[in-house]
Amino acid sequence: MLRLQGNLVGLRILKKSDAEVFCPLVADRRVARYLSRLPQPYHIEDAQAWVKTTRQQARRRESFSFGIEGQREKAIVGMISLMEIKWEDGVAELGYWVGRPYWRRGYAYEAVHFMLRFAFEELKLYRVFAQVLETNKASSNLLRKAGFVPEGISRKSRFQNGRRLDMVSFGLLRPEFRPSKS
Numbered sequence: 001m002l003r004l005q006g007n008l009v010g011l012r013i014l015k016k017s018d019a020e021v022f023c024p025l026v027a028d029r030r031v032a033r034y035l036s037r038l039p040q041p042y043h044i045e046d047a048q049a050w051v052k053t054t055r056q057q058a059r060r061r062e063s064f065s066f067g068i069e070g071q072r073e074k075a076i077v078g079m080i081s082l083m084e085i086k087w088e089d090g091v092a093e094l095g096y097w098v099g100r101p102y103w104r105r106g107y108a109y110e111a112v113h114f115m116l117r118f119a120f121e122e123l124k125l126y127r128v129f130a131q132v133l134e135t136n137k138a139s140s141n142l143l144r145k146a147g148f149v150p151e152g153i154s155r156k157s158r159f160q161n162g163r164r165l166d167m168v169s170f171g172l173l174r175p176e177f178r179p180s181k182s
């Protein structure tokens with residue numbers, strides 16, 4: 001298998017003991033508010049169940065979720081997933097988060113790069129897409145930097161804190177992917 005290790009982060013399968021490390025990171029409101037599939041409030045039992053689910057889904061080749069391990073921290077600093085893979089179409093949805101103490105260090109960018117190599121080179125998918133809340137500038141900038149193209153808007157598809165928000169779809173196709181990081 002492709003080696004998913006860079007200078008800043010490595011991607012790896014989750015293990016049981018990771019749950020207590022990543023639980024407080026993802027439960028942080030500044031991270032959780034952008035994750036539509038996350039149970040809220042988020043408890044340690046949710047984190048433990050997530051570790052199990054990711055291992056089952058990977059075995060069944062339905063979704064692949066990896067912990068983002070900081071090379072310096074030697075611990076999980078975030079998560080990245082290729083979800084709901086449609087093998088017949090060669091399409092999957094990308095999702096990710098990085099814990100607040102580790103923002104703006106280039107961790108998500110490197111993790112996305114490795115996940116895209118995994119998607120296009122290892123799994124031979126053709127299209128990866130992501131859906132981002134209109135208010136999530138960090139994520140849309142990250143996707144643009146990684147080569148994704150904005151494709152359309154699902155109007156008012158989230159209701160959050162009394163506001164109806166648009167979701168923006170971004171997509172990247174295999175021939176558009178530049179495997180070099182810079």
Ligand SMILES: CC(C)(COP(=O)(O)OP(=O)(O)OC[C@H]1O[C@@H](n2cnc3c(N)ncnc32)[C@H](O)[C@@H]1OP(=O)(O)O)[C@@H](O)C(=O)NCCC(=O)NCCS
Pocket residue numbers: 030031032034035095096097098099102103104105106107108109110130131132133136137138139141142143145
């Ligand atoms: C989006 C997120 C994953 C970015 O993680 P990160 O490790 O801080 O990102 P990086 O340091 O790798 O930054 C890569 C690029 O993303 C963009 N970016 C990241 N944070 C940003 C911010 N606060 N404001 C504007 N752009 C930002 C920039 O283009 C940056 O490149 P640059 O450093 O050359 O300017 C992180 O903010 C996060 O987990 N947010 C909450 C969860 C979330 O939004 N998940 C995605 C749901 S669609």
